[in-house]
Amino acid sequence: MKVFIIGVGLIGGSFAIDIKAAFNEAEIYGVDISAQYLDKAMSLGFIDKKSSLDDIYKADVVIVAIPVDATVKILAEILNQVTDECLVFDVGSTKEKLCSSIRNHPKRRNYLAAHPIAGTEYSGPQAAIANLYRGKTNIICEVEKTAFKLQERGMEIFTRLGMRIRYMDPASHDKHIAYVSHLSHISSFMLGKTVIEKEKNERDIFDMAGSGFASTVRLAKSSPAMWTPIFKDNKKNVIETLEEYIANLTQFKELMKNDNFEKIHKEMEDTNHIKTILKGIV
Template sequence: MKKVHIIGLGLLGGSFALAVKKALPGWELTGFDQNPEHLNTAFEMGLIGKKLETPDADTSLVVVATPVDTLYSLIDKTLAQVGPGTLVLDFGSTKDELCQKMSSHPKRAQYLAVHPIAGTENSGPKAAEVNLFDGKVLIICEMDKTDVHLKGLAYEVFEAVNMKLRFMDPVDHDLHLAFVSHLSHISSFVLGKTVLDKTKDEKNIFDMAGSGFASTVRLAKSSPDMWAPIFFENKKNVLEALDSYIHHLSLFRQLIADGDEKGLNQEMKEANKIRDILDLKD
């Protein structure tokens, strides 16, 4: 029987546990979360069969699904605890700095950097969804640095939970994610804060909020404990994305201020092109 140990039993860790239970029912699942309430909830929900702070030495796979500023220390600690047949991977949303730190690790061959493009605005083990990873993209960085036999284990698990594999350089990963993920969360947080500030004067503003507002501000419900470390870890790329976003916001504002209907329509038509890209993606 193969064993999977999950560190961090929130949305991603909990959902991965459910996916493994469904796809690989003969495998044993153990786990740990520094939040005792999350750990107990995950156990009571059956996400894991055992609560273990330290994975067994013969564990096949350890998944670290915690905030990005905790990953290296947990990976380093875990690699010191397990045997040579254990693969350790992380689900972090930033990869460049972590891969740099891991490059000289004596057990680098037992580590794999991955990022599932899956999630919701919810957090904690109760947010776990059995099909969260089904059909979703999994970005893999520097797989050539991972032991060939452990790669086989990784492929077995990723195929079992039905993920689409994409391979990417960690530097490119962080740059692209700053624009398509990290910036989206920032804009949602800021929109939520902007509207909340307005409600101090106009208490009924949310009565007029439709589905457009709800979908745009949805990400503002995401966990600050998870997202603040991501913004700081990917600071250079996030600031570049923000500068570009602020530039386009300022231009949009100026077109409205100038009454430039033609220019405003052209800006929106340019933005409409994203529809063609997303339609192809779907």
């Protein structure tokens, strides 16, 4: 099985590691605009060969693991070149614009819209790790538009890598993910910005920051090159979530100004319910 991975950073590299472990016959080809990334992926051993889009016709599986704006630009080109027997899936955090962009493509049946909800705050080939996807949810959109035999190939990969599968339409996916992923990244970036601007002494930040601050601001270490296109692509939904979030922050501030700490206690107590919702998630 010839697997072409476009984008050999954290997400693509972690797929390469796990597919090599799960499929003895898998041969991994790396494609990336960064020659340095390809060299690093080769030295780490999770790709077998460097390649390019010109060789995509050889692929049995193509995994597109690059920023969402870049995926929108090249997905049709990839589909133009693959054989009818090749599965193409992406791992992007937004789906509506991407699915719409190839809606009428003659090889739409070769494409499976996927979003494994997994990752870390690190980027690049050196960030790739084994078992990143084990136990994680993989959201599949418009599965009915993918050829059944290629659905089966995709599901075999996802199953062997230990993913849980959930199905959703692209618009619902983008709306929900804005709340549970995109908003948390914005909050983390802006918390980090607020602290850096106020606390000019980096040593003080390092010495005084507890585990709560570190865990809350962890996502601010994520790649701006990946997240800016996500926010742009999902702008409408992200703005809606921000408006609701800002309204809650403003209400909290007003409760503070009015010394209504009984109400603040009640708000936090009600929100503690999230412990039961997220039980078992690290």
